Amino acid sequence: MTNPALLSPEEARQLIREEKWRNPTSGMANGYIQANLAVLPKEYAFDFLLFCHRNPQACPIIDVVEPGEHAPKIAAPNANVKTDIPKYRIYKHGKFVEERADVIDVWDENMAGFLIGCSFTFEQALLDNGIPIRHQEEGCNVPMYITNIQCEKAGIFEGPMVVSMRPMSERDAIRAVQVTSRFPSVHGAPVHIGNPETIGIKDINQPNFGDAVTIKKGEIPVFWACGVTPQAVAMHVKPEIMITHSPGHMFITDLKNEQFSII
Amino acid sequence: MTNPALLSPEEARQLIREEKWRNPTSGMANGYIQANLAVLPKEYAFDFLLFCHRNPQACPIIDVVEPGEHAPKIAAPNANVKTDIPKYRIYKHGKFVEERADVIDVWDENMAGFLIGCSFTFEQALLDNGIPIRHQEEGCNVPMYITNIQCEKAGIFEGPMVVSMRPMSERDAIRAVQVTSRFPSVHGAPVHIGNPETIGIKDINQPNFGDAVTIKKGEIPVFWACGVTPQAVAMHVKPEIMITHSPGHMFITDLKNEQFSII
Structure with a gap:
């Protein structure tokens, strides 16, 4: 084949x-x-x-x-x-x-x-820029979290934003913002970088969907809005x-x- | 006041x-x-x-x-x-x-x-970058043209794209692409630069809406998609x-x- x-x-x-x-x-x-x-x-x-x-x-x-x-x-x-x-x-x-x-x-x-x-599209762009993707390295699903960020309501649809998380070095985080800003149609720039509590995530090791991944010393978590959001909101x-x-x-x-x- | x-x-x-x-x-x-x-x-x-x-x-x-x-x-x-x-x-x-x-x-x-x-938003961005806007200089309306570019159909709505035109130096045209690319929500980058016939405009001095403006020697016409389009299509x-x-x-x-x- x-x-x-x-x-x-x-x-x-x-x-x-x-x-x-x-x-x-x-x-x-x-x-x-x-x-x-x-x-x-x-x-x-x-x-x-x-x-x-x-x-x-x-x-x-x-x-x-x-x-x-x-x-x-x-x-x-x-x-x-x-x-x-x-x-x-x-x-x-x-x-x-x-x-x-x-x-x-x-x-x-x-x-x-x-x-x-x-997220496949922007993950490819990250890889092309030499930024490793932890959940791919660890062979598991990307970790996803329900946040305290409320989506903008429209008609009967409303609910919290779900985000996915990729840990990386601080240096790579800056490049990741640049790289993913070019792709607003596939989630675009991160919605948050750093402290998970700021967006209502209590335990980074307990994702609501997907699998937890290792965050190494010197790395910060980078969060992107996730396509699970519209499905959750519609459901x-x-x-x-x-x-x-x-x-x-x-x-x-x-x-x-x-x-x-x-x- | x-x-x-x-x-x-x-x-x-x-x-x-x-x-x-x-x-x-x-x-x-x-x-x-x-x-x-x-x-x-x-x-x-x-x-x-x-x-x-x-x-x-x-x-x-x-x-x-x-x-x-x-x-x-x-x-x-x-x-x-x-x-x-x-x-x-x-x-x-x-x-x-x-x-x-x-x-x-x-x-x-x-x-x-x-x-x-x-277009007010991107015109301000052009002015901020030192790119003069001819119809403002000449105190008239921006010239607008019906093109041979067909919009993507959706349900009952379809029709040709209407564009507005601003003449400028070739050097300014490059900067204009950069500047307006930053604003995709207010028409964004030009849809065409140069020969009007390529997009079905027969006489640049006879706009379908608005007023004709002077195109000086060494200038090229730069065309942006125009907000008249959706109104025309809806009508x-x-x-x-x-x-x-x-x-x-x-x-x-x-x-x-x-x-x-x-x-």
Whole structure:
């Protein structure tokens, strides 16, 4: 089999569509934007899009699958988002119901799909700049924390910001701000650097999601807004149905990481 | 009377609300973001917000007045957008009907108001960098042109991009790209530099809106996406009712220009 990193986005999606790839998508179609998915009934669509617009660091919208469509017009016009993700999760009234390989018969013409930027893009930019990523070194999930930072409300959607944390040297932290500021569509600059208590995190070794990682002597924690935020906020209103990707199993777009750099 | 440039946004809006100021707002409350207004029935709200999201250079959303509200939560929580603009225009089925000092009895709870970034912010940044602005020097309106660049469609909204043009030296054009790239929320970097025909403009001396300006020897035309675009696109679908600001009579927000710089 071809090295998954060398596949084109179209090839990667086809492999997934044919259920020949059921694994996490990290490292597939290297250099292309991968996105989180949140599918909601269309009566929530305006409020949710406005919520994302008002909270661009936590909820950077890459593109939207409009009601009645199956592709995001700009991000991947030839895709079928109902089949091109390895694993989906279905929630009813805010409760997890089942995991599936496709959602053709669940995602109907009354639902809109939101593709939300993920941290893979800026992590690549950090690596390209020689900044090591601890959870990759330790082979675990990035640690994520619920903060005391309230998102800007929009319609029925509100809730706290969830952040991910990467420890690094103070010198690297400055470079990380520069590097990630170039990518506002995939979470952008950190929301916080330093003392976890400032943003309401009591114990850095007890993340709310993901795994704890080692913080070495001389390192400081650097926090970015996390794409878990919009899913948590959407779940909170307990919509009759909501579809998401399964963690780590993302949608691969036709857009190159560098296209999302603003300078 | 106080110098209008030195008023706070709150003071400027109060003067306007009391109908003591009926003039264009250029130069008022210096340093604060001013915005274009487009108010549409809420059945169009999701499609229009998505259209703006997909065309951020032409339609940079500053904030939204949600249905049933009269203030934009983030941009000016204490304002009343139904009274705080010096002159409004009302369109029915795409046709201009009347101009008014307030729209309290027209803008009902079934309409959403979109505040869209305007060029005042980046023009100030150009001036701060010593780049002269021709239409200001010549005391006329900026020239605007309908291009052959199609906006990205969203739902029922589609149409060509309208651009504004500022001639400058080639040296200044490079600096202008750098300076305006910092402000993606107020049109950002130019969409085109140089030959007008490339983007479908046949005669640079015959703008579709605004006034022609002098292009001196050694200068090149620099084109930015223009906030007229979303209004033109919205008008095209002939909504039963649409409210806009009257040209030059903008909404003054509480947000400082520099807050909208991404780096």
